[in-house]
Amino acid sequence: MGQEPVETKWVGKRIVRPDGVDKVTGRANFGADMNLPGMLEAKILRSPHAHARIKKIDTSKAEALKGVHAVVTGADFPELKAASVDGGEAQVNLKDLGENLMARDKALYDGHAVAAVAATSASIANDALDLIEVEYELLPHVIDVEAAMKDDAPLLHDDMFTSGVEPQPKKPSNIAARMEFGAGDTAKGFAEADVIVERTFRTAATHQGYIEPHAAVAEWTEDGQSRIWCSSQGHFAIRSMTTALLDMEEAELRVMPAEIGGGFGGKTTIYLEPVALLLSKKSGRPIRIVMSREEVFRGSGPTSGSVVKTKIGATNDGKITAGEVELKYEAGAYAGSPAMPGCMTAFACYDIENAKVVGYDVVSNRPKCAAYRAPGAPMTAFAVESVLDEISEKIKMDPVELRMKNAAKEGTRALYGAKFKQIGFEETLKAAKDHPHYSAPLGPNQGRGIACGFWFNIGGESTANINVNPDGSVTVVSPNPDIGGSRASMVLMAAEVLGIDPEKIRITIGDTASIGYSGLTGGSRVTFAVGMAVVEAAKDVVKQLCERAAKIWEVDFEGVEWRDGAAHPASTNVGDFDPLTLGDLAAQAGKLGGTVVGASSINARGAGPGFGTHICDVEVDKETGRVDVVRYTAIQDAGKAVHPSYVEGQMQGGVAQGVGWALNEEYIYNDDGQLENPGFLDYRVPVTSDMPMIDTVIVEVPNPFHPYGVRGVGEVPIVPPLAAVANAVSHAVEKRMEQLPISPPRLLSIIDG
Amino acid sequence: MSKIHVTTSVNGEEVEYLCEAQQTMLDVLRDELGLTGTKEGCSTGDCGACSVIVDGDVVCSCLMLGAEAEGRNVETIEGLAAPDHLHPVQKQFLEHAALQCGFCTPGFLVAAKALLDRNQNPTETEIRYWLAGNLCRCTGYDKIVRAVQDAAAEMRGA
Numbered sequence: 019m020g021q022e023p024v025e026t027k028w029v030g031k032r033i034v035r036p037d038g039v040d041k042v043t044g045r046a047n048f049g050a051d052m053n054l055p056g057m058l059e060a061k062i063l064r065s066p067h068a069h070a071r072i073k074k075i076d077t078s079k080a081e082a083l084k085g086v087h088a089v090v091t092g093a094d095f096p097e098l099k100a101a102s103v104d105g106g107e108a109q110v111n112l113k114d115l116g117e118n119l120m121a122r123d124k125a126l127y128d129g130h131a132v133a134a135v136a137a138t139s140a141s142i143a144n145d146a147l148d149l150i151e152v153e154y155e156l157l158p159h160v161i162d163v164e165a166a167m168k169d170d171a172p173l174l175h176d177d178m179f180t181s182g183v184e185p186q187p188k189k190p191s192n193i194a195a196r197m198e199f200g201a202g203d204t205a206k207g208f209a210e211a212d213v214i215v216e217r218t219f220r221t222a223a224t225h226q227g228y229i230e231p232h233a234a235v236a237e238w239t240e241d242g243q244s245r246i247w248c249s250s251q252g253h254f255a256i257r258s259m260t261t262a263l264l265d266m267e268e269a270e271l272r273v274m275p276a277e278i279g280g281g282f283g284g285k286t287t288i289y290l291e292p293v294a295l296l297l298s299k300k301s302g303r304p305i306r307i308v309m310s311r312e313e314v315f316r317g318s319g320p321t322s323g324s325v326v327k328t329k330i331g332a333t334n335d336g337k338i339t340a341g342e343v344e345l346k347y348e349a350g351a352y353a354g355s356p357a358m359p360g361c362m363t364a365f366a367c368y369d370i371e372n373a374k375v376v377g378y379d380v381v382s383n384r385p386k387c388a389a390y391r392a393p394g395a396p397m398t399a400f401a402v403e404s405v406l407d408e409i410s411e412k413i414k415m416d417p418v419e420l421r422m423k424n425a426a427k428e429g430t431r432a433l434y435g436a437k438f439k440q441i442g443f444e445e446t447l448k449a450a451k452d453h454p455h456y457s458a459p460l461g462p463n464q465g466r467g468i469a470c471g472f473w474f475n476i477g478g479e480s481t482a483n484i485n486v487n488p489d490g491s492v493t494v495v496s497p498n499p500d501i502g503g504s505r506a507s508m509v510l511m512a513a514e515v516l517g518i519d520p521e522k523i524r525i526t527i528g529d530t531a532s533i534g535y536s537g538l539t540g541g542s543r544v545t546f547a548v549g550m551a552v553v554e555a556a557k558d559v560v561k562q563l564c565e566r567a568a569k570i571w572e573v574d575f576e577g578v579e580w581r582d583g584a585a586h587p588a589s590t591n592v593g594d595f596d597p598l599t600l601g602d603l604a605a606q607a608g609k610l611g612g613t614v615v616g617a618s619s620i621n622a623r624g625a626g627p628g629f630g631t632h633i634c635d636v637e638v639d640k641e642t643g644r645v646d647v648v649r650y651t652a653i654q655d656a657g658k659a660v661h662p663s664y665v666e667g668q669m670q671g672g673v674a675q676g677v678g679w680a681l682n683e684e685y686i687y688n689d690d691g692q693l694e695n696p697g698f699l700d701y702r703v704p705v706t707s708d709m710p711m712i713d714t715v716i717v718e719v720p721n722p723f724h725p726y727g728v729r730g731v732g733e734v735p736i737v738p739p740l741a742a743v744a745n746a747v748s749h750a751v752e753k754r755m756e757q758l759p760i761s762p763p764r765l766l767s768i769i770d771g
Numbered sequence: 772m773s774k775i776h777v778t779t780s781v782n783g784e785e786v787e788y789l790c791e792a793q794q795t796m797l798d799v800l801r802d803e804l805g806l807t808g809t810k811e812g813c814s815t816g817d818c819g820a821c822s823v824i825v826d827g828d829v830v831c832s833c834l835m836l837g838a839e840a841e842g843r844n845v846e847t848i849e850g851l852a853a854p855d856h857l858h859p860v861q862k863q864f865l866e867h868a869a870l871q872c873g874f875c876t877p878g879f880l881v882a883a884k885a886l887l888d889r890n891q892n893p894t895e896t897e898i899r900y901w902l903a904g905n906l907c908r909c910t911g912y913d914k915i916v917r918a919v920q921d922a923a924a925e926m927r928g929a
């Protein structure tokens with residue numbers, strides 16, 4: 019029996035977001051907007067070489083420049099320990115984190131930080147960078163993932179021995195890890211197939227492309243009360259990582275969350291904060307560091323470029339009998355590509371008896387990759403959904419029908435181990451088939467593609483405080499940066515439980531000293547998990563209010579019930595009392611034991627997996643190779659859309675990023691291993707005139723583990739577009755797309771054979 | 772190096788400032804005048820986050836020198852709303868949820884305002900090309916275009 023949708027009064031309403039006016043008037047303070055008296059500006063010197071030993075750094079001339087107050091290099095940081103530190107979502111290798119922040123013995127990529135300068139102005143700091151003399155010994159470099167896996171490839175780390183291989187190799191390599199899992203017998207499965215398709219797909223490294231560059235302001239104090247203001251996807255993780263690298267206790271650093279100008283996973287780690295704090299310590303002045311766009315591209319995390327070999331077999335009546343995926347993901351200069359989630363998600367949409375996935379996490383002389391929206395999943399979805407598209411052509415079956423026949427449903431055990439509870443994948447397929455877009459006629463040079471996608475979604479540690487003010491208005495304190503409207507969702511859920519109008523509620527994001535630890539704004543978890551914490555805190559408020567009403571009425575607690583924002587006698591047997599509203603009880607708080615403060619701290623379990631199905635129409639200009647997306651429909655199971663406009667917005671935004679990934683975006687390196695396109699002119703993300711309206715259909719199959727049925731929604735929508743676009747182009751030109759981006763020159767060469 | 776003295780108008784008010792020769796208008800707005808609503812996304816004129824209106828034209832303030840503002844009329848995001856009410860395009864951005872992170876929003880609003888000052892009945896294509904110099908990575912542009920369409924309708928009294 020599935021869980022029925024919950025009736026709600028406020029959850030599901032499209033209110034204006036609480037931080038909206040600040041954000042349309044320019045008042046909202048983002049990372050770079052903070053300004054402290056006496057503040058210095060800092061700049062970072064970055065390696066121009068892809069791979070080089072740092073023999074010597076002479077900073078004396080820079081230090082002598084008028085206006086320069088401090089210079090730091092890797093030597094100024096405490097020695098790096100082999101340990102791991104809380105990164106909010108996962109444990110992070112402290113040594114890699116520290117070396118990536120500031121190179122020690124070797125620079126491992128073009129853009130790797132080697133020194134930093136603080137000066138009275140940004141222009142003096144920049145002048146000082148030119149005066150730092152770094153003696154490099156150039157080393158051979160490797161950029162391409164498959165080249166990096168070769169036996170004779172230049173080695174980035176002489177202590178990297180592939181994990182996941184038994185016995186562990188004694189010879190170092192660039193392969194950080196190999197992983198493999200599976201079910202059934204793929205040889206038997208392929209033997210049962212009527213049709214087998216095998217292809218190798220490639221995607222380029224792409225950047226998250228948030229419009230706000232990384233920024234941090236830091237102020238060191240000698241009495242253990244240092245402060246950082248920065249935009250991030252989780253100020254608690256910033257605190258953990260910064261204090262671990264600087265040998266501080268967490269209580270010695272308070273991190274204030276600035277508004278965040280986009281992250282998409284890329285602001286879950288540190289690039290600036292410890293550097294700023296160290297410069298502040300050295301100079302005795304507050305420090306601001308703001309990255310340039312070029313630094314964002316060269317020095318902060320893109321996601322992996324990939325090579326994904328995929329083989330799928332099916333019968334003529336559309337049953338998938340076996341599937342295999344072998345993926346190789348670029349990690350950048352340090353281990354940690356999303357190869358594992360790439361493997362885990364590869365076949366998660368489907369119920370396949372015989373399947374096997376193998377993954378390789380490979381380092382090369384590129385910036386260390388960072389999380390990017392559904393990390394690792396879009397690349398395998400591109401491969402698997404492209405092959406399924408080809409199978410549907412070969413067996414002459416409608417591509418939605420093929421997927422429907424093999425769709426994961428309640429009770430399906432996914433290859434990665436989970437047994438799905440109530441999920442909404444089939445519902446998204448049905449909605450796709452029923453959508454007018456799916457049967458609309460196509461014009462000349464147009465093609466239609468469909469593709470599906472899966473993401474786990476996570477829960478995790480979450481807190482919330484709710485303060486009832488003396489006049490009956492309410493303040494919610496959330497621990498998580500609001501990256502896309504989550505304040506509105508929190509207010510709606512609090513209003514629902516408290517039974518009061520959302521306009522009576524204000525919300526603020528607490529700093530690390532003002533509220534208890536919470537995980538990142540990431541993993542599509544905030545509306546689900548922090549929302550659950552807000553619901554729990556609101557229930558705590560209601561409980562306390564009911565206790566007070568019971569005291570006033572001199573009845574048992576069980577005799578009081580809370581509805582429509584007031585305490586009522588639970589039945590006529592309790593007595594005849596006028597309701598006591600939240601305002602009535604707040605006004606008497608002092609007499610009844612003090613202010614009502616609701617609090618919760620949970621580790622949210624039961625994040626409902628998310629599924630989506632996308633339909634994309636493209637038009638190809640066969641003269642120029644340009645592809646225009648002319649119509650797009652995204653369908654997704656949101657469990658319950660708390661604020662439908664922001665759910666639609668997540669879906670539309672994911673689509674646009676996926677379209678960019680499919681058609682234009684790529685890191686381009688020259689022969690010297692230098693990034694050739696570190697700017698928005700040459701790394702071209704979709705602009706307004708590149709996109710059509712993006713139609714959305716929100717399917718609501720409740721997540722049984724959330725009080726309102728909520729599932730995470732932020733990541734699923736970037737999983738299907740790569741394949742949806744590629745399948746559409748493949749149909750328009752009648753040739754299979756195996757490599758992204760499908761840029762005009764690449765497509766022209768394919769069309770011309 | 773001596774600084775340059777500039778007298779200009781920002782959001783209808785006469786202001787004076789001293790700037791270095793190489794300081795951009797964006798730097799001046801943010802660092803000298805404290806108007807941090809105008810954002811820096813790239814400093815190369817590719818993202819539009821720093822859009823301001825100078826004598827009626829949309830300009831990337833990162834591509835203009837602070838010294839060039841002498842005697843001009845500069846409008847920034849801080850000047851868009853009246854004290855007691857938002858500009859229709861600001862209001863429609865809120866109603867449509869046409870922002871997620873909000874970082875590109877000031878630039879979009881300023882650019883959209885300049886469009887609506889010229890043309891209160893733009894087609895979808897005109898809106899899309901007018902705003903093609905403003906990057907948004909969160910929304911996929913759908914709700915932004917709809918918000919501008921509805922702001923135009925509101926301004927027409929439709």
